Amino acid sequence: MSLLEIQHLSVSYGNIQAVRSIDMALQEGERVCLIGANGAGKTTLLKAIAGMLPITHGSIHFGGHAITRLASYQIVHLGLALVPEGRGIFSRLSVQENLAMGAYIRRDKAAVQHETNEIYQRFPRLGERRNQPAGQLSGGEQQMLAIGRALLSRPRLLLLDEPSMGLAPMMVKTIFETIHDIAKRGVSVLLVEQNARLALATCERGLVMESGALTLQGASATLAQDAAIQKSYFGE
Numbered sequence: 001m002s003l004l005e006i007q008h009l010s011v012s013y014g015n016i017q018a019v020r021s022i023d024m025a026l027q028e029g030e031r032v033c034l035i036g037a038n039g040a041g042k043t044t045l046l047k048a049i050a051g052m053l054p055i056t057h058g059s060i061h062f063g064g065h066a067i068t069r070l071a072s073y074q075i076v077h078l079g080l081a082l083v084p085e086g087r088g089i090f091s092r093l094s095v096q097e098n099l100a101m102g103a104y105i106r107r108d109k110a111a112v113q114h115e116t117n118e119i120y121q122r123f124p125r126l127g128e129r130r131n132q133p134a135g136q137l138s139g140g141e142q143q144m145l146a147i148g149r150a151l152l153s154r155p156r157l158l159l160l161d162e163p164s165m166g167l168a169p170m171m172v173k174t175i176f177e178t179i180h181d182i183a184k185r186g187v188s189v190l191l192v193e194q195n196a197r198l199a200l201a202t203c204e205r206g207l208v209m210e211s212g213a214l215t216l217q218g219a220s221a222t223l224a225q226d227a228a229i230q231k232s233y234f235g236e
């Protein structure tokens, strides 16, 4: 069985159907990106997988468990973490307290401390600011914090929603190097990213979403050569 399996998934906001009967699967260790125009339904799909929105129809299985009706904290327990669009950090809490929130499900305090220190080594800016309110961090630092917090839940699958949003090119580079490293350690990744070229370069497989439905999927190398993809999503 695949790590993530989605069948006939539909999600609505009142009478707006944002996700329309989607079928998809993601294998253990795989990196998959989801590209599509604004309003295509990408964020809705990620939130539905993470248990943050009610599902109208269909089913989601993760690691062999039916998670369709589980609450988000139960889904985190099973090893699925979302880094939300806009990062969702707690701005009045310190950097350190935000990271601790990511580890709230864990009892292995020594390992949590060790992994927190690893995050500070990876992102020295966070280490230097560990006692400052997270709201004082720059956009890129907040993105690092959101990724660090998600990693502290020890996910098998990390969902990332637009990690490059609003960041300077150098910061985007740092964030994407981190995504590569996370994947190398065996964590599976489902990435939503406006920068389609970067998304396809980062992931081995891509899905294209239009008006709530998946219209195309394939190997990233193939999609990147596709004239229609280049025209619609590469700004060419």
Ligand code: ATP
Residues within 6 Å of the ligand: 013, 016, 018, 036, 037, 038, 039, 040, 041, 042, 043, 044, 045
């Ligand atoms: P973007 O790239 O702009 O973030 P997206 O592909 O992530 O877009 P969604 O945010 O999932 O798209 O939105 C899909 C559709 O659902 C859009 O038509 C949007 O207007 C609608 N929608 C999203 N959130 C809500 C909400 N809370 N209430 C009502 N409609 C919503």
